[in-house]
Amino acid sequence: MIGRQNRDQLEFFVCGSLRDLVPDEHILARVDRVLDLGWLKDDVADLYAPGVGRPGIDPEAAVRLMLAGFLLGIVHDRRLMREAQVNLAIRWFAGFGLHERLPDHSSLTRIRHRWGAERFRRIFARTVTACMTAGIAKGEVVHVDASLIRADVAWESLAVRHVDAVTNANGDRTAETQEGQRKSRKTGKFKKVCLTDPDATMATSGRNRRLEPSYKQHGTVDDECGVILDVEVTTGEINEGQAILDRLDAVAVATGASIGTVTADAGYAYAKVFAGLEAREITGVIPTKAEPIRSKVPLRRFRYDAKHDLVKCPRGKILRPNKAKISHGRFFASKARDCKGCDLAPLCLSASRVTKSVVIVHDYPALLRARRRRDRWSEEDDRLYRRHRWRSEGFHGEAKTWHGLARAVRRGLGNMRIQAFLTAAAINLKRLAAALLATIFALIAQQIPRNELTRA
Ligand code: SF4
Known part of the structure; x- marks a missing residue:
């Protein structure tokens, strides 16, 4: 017989707790068992004047609302509060009764402004400590990666910096203007900027992809169970190599453990990164890059002698440092009389040059050692680098697919950092x-007596 559901409202009252209506396996019910925000009220007490004004929202309730949104992938405040009106699980998780009035969405915005990004970093840091205490993170083997996050701006909000001023100054000198633009593009004078979110910068994740206004999230993931140990957001143009050493130092402080091994992709393969890892006694499982300039006489055939600070060319001639300034290294140049008559000169020297110059980057010996190490990667190194892909890149994919990190929800670096901290805390x-x-299932499997199971 076909059943019929009575669609009229039958109950005026709900007896018992809303918790009884939320299934045990619901994500909010599961997270509630491990979430401890009892410390939060004291932590933010200095931001509120005691006994003055209307009582604000309970800080724990506000953070629980935000976390519920990130856990369920509802990252916009208006949508979250609309959903919370009818979602029993969110109401229960945040501590609001069935008939209790929920805060306005703008209250969450005000709380974020009042607290600032650092308070949210502390919430995230507490989750790291909880994972360390539970033994699911050790902080000894970590995977580092960065990912671009599309800023919340329209294409129409992009403008070319100074273009009007330059055009006006040049009047109708079209040819000169074009020449000036060509030069200025190299110096960044004509770089595109976002008018509505100046913190976002143009960046791309690949050579064949277009530049987009972006932020960059730098994440460090523990090897054990994929716990996120550190997360930081910068503007999109910040290079990975500029951030990694600071982030590893932050991880060591947060976990209290010394990092033994770090894995990262070739985007981090800079001499200064390898030197920094050596100084910290960290093993880097990082594939080195191919030489950027392809030449018939490649740079690797020029031997750098760190002891005497000179370079020997393939024919044994000496190249010494000259005074030309360069930010990431030094020029070493040969003498014209050495190259004159050299049989390799047609291949080695550029057209119309009579001497050879090579750039030796700072910390070049560390880069050479890393290259030699890459050639001798063990099976364990290969295994770790394979894990890097699904641990580190998996974290960014999870954050973007399930927790709304594919696009910034709000504008400004501070707001973007809050979004990243809450996303990482939720994960x-x-x-x-x-x-x-897993622990409960293990205890059940061992047929532990029921009273012990309840305590667990
Ligand atoms: S051209 Fe000069 S730098 Fe190049 S191999 Fe010959 S002597 Fe050495």
């Missing part, structure tokens, strides 16, 4: 909840 809480569930 860590998921890991923690999964670990707790």
Whole structure:
């Protein structure tokens, strides 16, 4: 017989807790078992004047609302509060009763402004500590990667810096203007900027992809269970190599453990990164890059002698440093009389040059050692680098696919950092909840007495 559901409202009251209506396996119910925000009220107390004004939203309730949004992929405040009106699980998770009035969405915006990004970093840091205490993160083997996040700006908001001023100054001298533009593009004078979000900068994740106004998230993931140990957001144009050493130092402070091995992709393969890892006694599983300039007499045939600070060319002639300034290294040049009559000169020297110049980057010996190490990667190194792909890149994919990090929700670096911290905290809480569930299943499998199971 076909059943019939009575669509009229039958109950005026709900007896018991809203918790009874939320399934145990619901993500908010699972996260609630491992979430401890009891410390938060004291942490933000200095931002509120005691006994003055209307009582604000309970800080824990506000953070729980935000976390519920990130866990369920509802990252916009208006949408979140509309959903919370009818979603029992969100109401229960944030501590609001069935008939209780929910805060206005603008209250969450005000809280973010009042607290600032650092308070949200502390919430994220607490999840890292909880994962360390639970034993699902060790901080000894870590995977580092960065990912671009599209800024919340329209294409129409992009403008070319100074273009009007230059055009006006040049009047109708079209040819000169074009020449000036060509030169200025190299110096960044004609770089595109976002008028509505100046913190976002034009960046791309590949040579064949177009530049987009972006932020860059730098993430460090633990090898054990994929716990996120550190996350930081910069403007899109910041290079990975500029950020990695600071982030590793931050991880060591946050976890209290010394990092033994770090994996990263070739985007981090800079001499100064390898030198920084050596100074910290960290093993880097990072594939080195091919030589940027292809020549018939490649740079690797020029031997750098660190002891005497000179370079020997393939014919054994000496190249010495000259005074030409360059930000990332030094020029070493040969003498014209050495190259004159050299049989390799047609291949080695550029057209119309009578001497050879090579650039030796700062910390070049560390780069050479890293290249030699790359040639001798063990099976364990290969295994770790394979894990890098699904641990580190998996984190960015998870954050973008399920937690709304594919696009910035708000404008400005501070807001972007808050979004990244809350996303990372939500993912860590998921890991923690999964670990707790695994422990319970393990205890059930061992047929532990029921009273012990309840305590666990
Ligand atoms: S051209 Fe000069 S730098 Fe090049 S191999 Fe000959 S002597 Fe050495």
